[in-house]
Amino acid sequence: MDTPSTSAAALKLQIQQLESVINRRKAAETAPAQPPAPSTSARPRSNVYVNPNYKPPSKTARPPAPPPQPRPAARPPPTLPQEKRDVVLNGVQFESSGRALVRKDPALLAALDWTDAT
Structure with a gap:
């Protein structure tokens, strides 16, 4: 039958396996559940219109707009003669x-x- 050293080694191996399973489950419980990432290879919806002439905006840098010039003070309304x-x-x-x-x-x-x- 089994010798005491073989059964002890098998018992230690089984304990290590159980500890690793317990640790994995604990880690899964504490980590927040994340939804699966949407796959980019999924088929697009068939009922969505796609403009064939659409061109995405270019990424070229535009010069910044000049600062607005201060406007002169508005003239007061003319006084009407009484x-x-x-x-x-x-x-x-x-x-x-x-x-x-x-x-x-x-x-x-x-x-x-x-x-x-x-």
């Missing part, structure tokens, strides 16, 4: 106030001047 002034355009008299021009009727002016004179 007083009424008389303006004559093509012989017609208007009264201007701000943005509005109101025509002065010569007949009305004559009537107003006549009533003021009395």
